[in-house]
Amino acid sequence: MPLPPCFADRREAGVYLGRHLAGLGYGAAALGEAPLVLALPRGGVPVAFEVARLLEGRLDILLVRKIGAPGYPELALGAVVEGDAAGGGPHTVTNDDPWTRRALDSGAFDAERGRQLDEIARRQQRYRGGAPVPAMAGRTVIVVDDGVATGATMRAALEGVRGAGARTVVAAVPVASVEGQASLRTAADQVICLNVPASFGAVGAFYLDFRQTTDEEVTALLRESGCGRPA
Template sequence: MPGRGIAAAGLRMWPASRRRGQRQGLYLAEGPPALAVPFSTEAAMSLPPCFADRREAGQYLGRHLAGLGFGAAQLGQPPLVLALPRGGVPVAFEVARALDGQLDVLLVRKIGALGYPELALGAVVEGDAGGGGPHTVVNDDPWARRAVDSGSFDAERGRQLDEIARRQQRYRGGKPVPARAGRVVIVVDDGVATGATMRAALEGVRMAGAARVIAATPVGSQDGLASLTAAADEVICLNTPPSFGAVGAFYLDFSQTSDEEALALLRTAPPPAA
């Protein structure tokens, strides 16, 4: 069953450019562009074979993040916990509660190629209340560069900005996400497969001036997680199996999160610590 035998697979990852020697009892040696070390073998041993649902996964993830010093009391300010909707909302709800953090969503839309919408050329990440953004992330490949030059990229970007505005109205009554500048921002999803959406979200948060950018997820592929290290200060994942199929395989209940469920959680989230 997915999840068994991965006790030492809980990873905390830093970009190699942020080598710090000893941190949280972990030795960070010289290494490749993505450096990964087990962050809590004992805690990882207590993980269930599969998470019951997204909220249980969020409870485990929240406890780990609190133990790593991301709580409001340790940071001196409430972290901003941003969920990638809709599946990331139940996970982030529990994370924010464990950390006494501020919960919200971060809207990210893929920019597809003209005639080939499944081919991601980049993404657009919503702006925030501090006036930052929206931020456009362009993939570093020839397809994306040609599309930008042809003008089709801007047209598709405009359509996705309209969709973000529609979803902002749905989730926040049209209000932007809270300002990210100077904040410790934790971006949460229910899993990381390729890492494309999470990577765009992290880059957008970085462009908005966040002081620290953290990616956090209950489960992820090793390749997907490694792709995030250039965009995040730290990548936290509980379960990184060597053989990764689909995110849903690590949940007993992976039914789709509805807009109604996501909105209910956002409305009932406890306020952040003062």
């Protein structure tokens, strides 16, 4: 089925993405097990909801938080990914640059990491009633977002999934920049992007409706899929 010039919204993008993944053999019937479909909240959740539905997979979220530089929160020094139900601790990704090395030496990196772990705990409580993400060891795990620009957050998520022992790690998005797609290849067994335009701009340019996904929408979709346990 040919892609539209723009997706109507995230749910429609998820339908196209889910059908494509099913055609590649990632459905439960082809795998012999239900894949674990992990959304990066909040924008990835409506996309992943449709992907999980079409693949007959289990939907959940994977919480990833950027670790910003002191005084310059928009400057990423790394990221931290939540641990899973098997008891694996949070996975931390650090950049290799002078800003990060100085923050590590001064203790600022660890302090900010602690704040972001507190935020992860808050979101675990809101979205899952405090429960961790399901165990990933030995499973096919598909990480979904609404698009990839630089790829930094998705790459951290994929590294966290790999570190949790997933058998197969798949990155799946409706649209990505050329550079963003390339940055994911070493972190995943397969990278699925429906649209990789030569001229990218921003993820929102490929959606007619790109309104911010709310916490209420996230919890409603998780509840509808059978995995949401909001407090």
